[in-house]
Amino acid sequence: MKAFKACLAGLALLGLSPAAMAAGGTMPLSEGDAPLPDWPFEGVFGKFDQASVQRGFQVYTEVCAACHSMELLSYRNLGEPGGPFYNADDPEATEAAVAEFARQYEITEIDDYGDEVSRPRRPADRFPSPYPNVQAAAAANGGAIPPDFSVIVKARPGGADYIYRLMTGYPSYEEFQGEYGDELHFNDDHSHGVLTQPAGLYYNPYFPGDTSGNWDGDPRHAPAGGYLAMPPQITDGRVDYMDGTEATQEQIAYDISQFLAWASEPKMENRKSLGLVVMIYLFFLAILVYFSYKAIWRNVEH
Amino acid sequence: MSGHESTYKPGTGIEKWIDARLPIVRLVHDSFVGFPVAKNLNYWWTFGAILAVCLVTQIITGIVLAMHYVPHVDMAFASVERIMRDVEYGWLIRYIHANGASMFFLAVYIHMFRGLYYGSYKAPREISWILGVIIYLLMMGTAFMGYVLPWGQMSLHGASVITNLIGAIPLVGEQIKIWLQGAPSIGNATLNRFFSLHYLLPFMIAGVVILHIWAFHTTGNNNPTGVDVKDEKKDTVPFHPYYTVKDGFAIIVFLMIFAGFVFYAPNVLGHADNYIEGNPLKTPAHIVPEWYLLPFYAILRAITFDIGPIPAKLGGVIAMFGAIAVLFVLPWLDTSKVRSLRYRPLARQFFLGFVAVCLLLGVAGASNPDDIVIKTGEDTLRYEVSLEEAPEAVAVAEAHHGKIVSSNSERVIVDFAHYEDAVEFAEASGTTAEATVKHHGLTWLPVAQLLTFLYFAYFLIIIPLLGLIERPKDEPESIADSIHKSNGSADAVAAE
Numbered sequence: 115m116k117a118f119k120a121c122l123a124g125l126a127l128l129g130l131s132p133a134a135m136a137a138g139g140t141m142p143l144s145e146g147d148a149p150l151p152d153w154p155f156e157g158v159f160g161k162f163d164q165a166s167v168q169r170g171f172q173v174y175t176e177v178c179a180a181c182h183s184m185e186l187l188s189y190r191n192l193g194e195p196g197g198p199f200y201n202a203d204d205p206e207a208t209e210a211a212v213a214e215f216a217r218q219y220e221i222t223e224i225d226d227y228g229d230e231v232s233r234p235r236r237p238a239d240r241f242p243s244p245y246p247n248v249q250a251a252a253a254a255n256g257g258a259i260p261p262d263f264s265v266i267v268k269a270r271p272g273g274a275d276y277i278y279r280l281m282t283g284y285p286s287y288e289e290f291q292g293e294y295g296d297e298l299h300f301n302d303d304h305s306h307g308v309l310t311q312p313a314g315l316y317y318n319p320y321f322p323g324d325t326s327g328n329w330d331g332d333p334r335h336a337p338a339g340g341y342l343a344m345p346p347q348i349t350d351g352r353v354d355y356m357d358g359t360e361a362t363q364e365q366i367a368y369d370i371s372q373f374l375a376w377a378s379e380p381k382m383e384n385r386k387s388l389g390l391v392v393m394i395y396l397f398f399l400a401i402l403v404y405f406s407y408k409a410i411w412r413n414v415e416h
Numbered sequence: 417m418s419g420h421e422s423t424y425k426p427g428t429g430i431e432k433w434i435d436a437r438l439p440i441v442r443l444v445h446d447s448f449v450g451f452p453v454a455k456n457l458n459y460w461w462t463f464g465a466i467l468a469v470c471l472v473t474q475i476i477t478g479i480v481l482a483m484h485y486v487p488h489v490d491m492a493f494a495s496v497e498r499i500m501r502d503v504e505y506g507w508l509i510r511y512i513h514a515n516g517a518s519m520f521f522l523a524v525y526i527h528m529f530r531g532l533y534y535g536s537y538k539a540p541r542e543i544s545w546i547l548g549v550i551i552y553l554l555m556m557g558t559a560f561m562g563y564v565l566p567w568g569q570m571s572l573h574g575a576s577v578i579t580n581l582i583g584a585i586p587l588v589g590e591q592i593k594i595w596l597q598g599a600p601s602i603g604n605a606t607l608n609r610f611f612s613l614h615y616l617l618p619f620m621i622a623g624v625v626i627l628h629i630w631a632f633h634t635t636g637n638n639n640p641t642g643v644d645v646k647d648e649k650k651d652t653v654p655f656h657p658y659y660t661v662k663d664g665f666a667i668i669v670f671l672m673i674f675a676g677f678v679f680y681a682p683n684v685l686g687h688a689d690n691y692i693e694g695n696p697l698k699t700p701a702h703i704v705p706e707w708y709l710l711p712f713y714a715i716l717r718a719i720t721f722d723i724g725p726i727p728a729k730l731g732g733v734i735a736m737f738g739a740i741a742v743l744f745v746l747p748w749l750d751t752s753k754v755r756s757l758r759y760r761p762l763a764r765q766f767f768l769g770f771v772a773v774c775l776l777l778g779v780a781g782a783s784n785p786d787d788i789v790i791k792t793g794e795d796t797l798r799y800e801v802s803l804e805e806a807p808e809a810v811a812v813a814e815a816h817h818g819k820i821v822s823s824n825s826e827r828v829i830v831d832f833a834h835y836e837d838a839v840e841f842a843e844a845s846g847t848t849a850e851a852t853v854k855h856h857g858l859t860w861l862p863v864a865q866l867l868t869f870l871y872f873a874y875f876l877i878i879i880p881l882l883g884l885i886e887r888p889k890d891e892p893e894s895i896a897d898s899i900h901k902s903n904g905s906a907d908a909v910a911a912e
Contacts, residue, residue: 269691332835389679
């Protein structure tokens with residue numbers, strides 16, 4: 115058993131290097147950061163907060179969908195087990211709700227006569243994309259391509275934490291100074307100086323990048339973060355929640371992060387609940403086999 | 417596949433009938449039922465069986481994945497996500513396969529270190545060892561090509577970095593690279609052939625595994641004492657049920673760790689960038705391979721200097737392949753007659769050092785070579801000033817507490833600790849040079865170079881020398897004798 119413990123320690127060690135790798139890419143968290151939410155979907159028994167995922171879907175359709183596609187999602191996904199509009203007690207209501215969302219967006223197809231026809235989307239159809247292709251997306255956004263949101267939480271170090279930070283991390287308009295309103299004056303323990311925001315770009319301390327090129331101050335203490343082409347989107351009251359929840363900036367960021375976490379990993383609840391069964395099964399099987407081993411080797415000196 | 421006398425006795429008429437025509441039941445019986453195995457194998461020996469489970473798991477999940485995967489640059493990424501979302505339990509199959517690769521390598525590394533520690537590569541088991549190294553090479557090729565298939569950013573750019581290495585081979589490198597990629601750059605042709613080979617290689621691995629087992633069943637297993645079996649009755653037990661149950665227990669515990677990753681941290685061993693669809697025009701900031709290839713990646717990047725006529729890039733490739741090639745000749749590098757490091761206290765110390773070197777090489781492979789490992793001083797602001805532009809620079813710098821790092825007749829390099837001094841210096845001297853941040857400390861590059869040297873030194877210097885200079889402890893008379901002694905002494909740890 116001694117050898118076995120050493121083996122587990124070895125596993126932990128090996129686990130460290132990729133973990134350290136992942137940590138290298140995460141956003142810096144300094145003292146002044148606001149606390150992160152406790153995500154209900156984290157941990158062994160984690161589940162999505164369905165009401166929050168529903169609100170997040172509303173935020174996506176009303177705010178994000180103007181620029182960001184979710185090419186891998188279909189409307190039917192919203193009503194599948196674990197989805198935001200899944201209602202185990204009332205499958206008909208689930209279907210109706212999903213069909214209602216789908217119907218609001220048209221899709222253009224070529225019919226049997228070779229003509230273009232439009233029809234309302236069905237639950238099996240994908241979410242509509244805001245741009246016909248990446249060239250159109252880039253042209254409409256000053257060369258920046260708004261990333262697809264289908265797996266965005268898995269595609270960013272930090273996951274939902276990163277989305278939440280990015281959404282709430284922009285400096286507020288009042289913080290900008292200078293003749294053109296594009297200067298941020300830093301005067302804290304770390305940084306003293308002026309950061310100029312280039313035209314058409316927006317500073318965010320959580321966006322990976324390099325600020326030193328526009329930093330007037332000690333280059334060793336250039337502010338963390340970078341510039342992105344997306345202006346701040348999430349402000350108090352940006353959406354009017356259908357369920358009456360007060361739409362503070364934190365609430366909206368929480369909901370959209372959770373919706374995107376669900377969209378990236380829609381089978382997560384299924385995965386964790388099956389995992390529990392598997393672990394319990396293996397645990398008892400291990401005990402059983404261990405005592406079989408003891409019994410079989412009982413009379414062998416070894 | 418067994419080097420001992422057959423113990424199979426066909427009981428029924430049909431068994432006798434088959435045995436007279438194709439003695440396959442006899443072969444299986446003699447290999448995995450009646451096969452005599454030393455009694456004293458510890459848990460490190462269970463990794464062979466664990467590896468067999470890993471291979472079978474990868475092949476089964478892989479075959480199912482191949483039914484749904486589309487090997488095309490425009491569809492591969494979406495097809496993998498379709499498996500995750502729309503295939504029944506597709507998420508489970510894919511996460512088992514992706515994490516299974518990591519588990520496979522975890523097990524193979526433990527298995528290889530076990531072989532090193534107990535001298536399982538020494539006569540008469542050289543061929544078992546060499547076949548094992550071939551399996552390991554095939555595994556690396558398979559894993560590398562498998563990682564390309566989801567066509568994420570790391571898939572694409574990792575494949576680009578590795579195939580470009582081939583281009584470093586003089587004269588024919590460029591042609592071989594194009595032949596491997598199927599085109600002058602990574603693209604659909606590359607993805608198609610990688611998919612084809614990724615499906616083929618595991619079956620080649622399975623074939624070599626059979627040879628590997630055949631070889632060590634001919635010589636008999638090694639054991640923790642490294643002493644040969646003297647008396648089959650006293651020293652061995654039949655494989656079944658003694659080792660089937662022991663391996664079975666170890667496999668289940670291993671599966672619990674495996675399941676922990678699959679169900680609760682399925683993406684922790686991967687890289688977030690690989691969930692971004694591959695884009696040849698956008699290179700990720702840091703291209704890193706999967707964790708199990710990191711030590712070799714560190715060795716590759718450690719050679720930054722030309723060695724005589726060999727350019728640095730080729731030198732790195734040679735070092736990386738050399739790191740594996742050296743394993744092939746290991747049986748003839750070791751001069752010690754004693755197999756197990758249990759009786760070689762000095763060699764044991766060096767072995768532990770070698771394990772540490774390998775783990776540190778992994779960390780070095782994950783790190784940026786220019787990042788600081790040990791900080792020796794605060795960052796300074798560095799100016800490189802042309803003396804033509806600012807003839808008084810040296811005097812002005814000294815007046816503002818600047819530290820002259822180096823100077824010649826054309827330019828001076830000066831460091832400032834304080835930003836205010838640096839600003840005043842720039843104004844007073846009239847230079848247009850921009851300050852850069854200079855970090856002070858030991859970077860990963862020399863550390864990786866030292867570790868690379870130690871890696872090779874272990875095989876090429878330490879192992880050959882140790883056998884000549886050390887005085888090993890006495891080996892036990894026999895396996896049974898060693899068991900008896902260790903059970904008898906008070907402080908003995910049960911050898912299990």
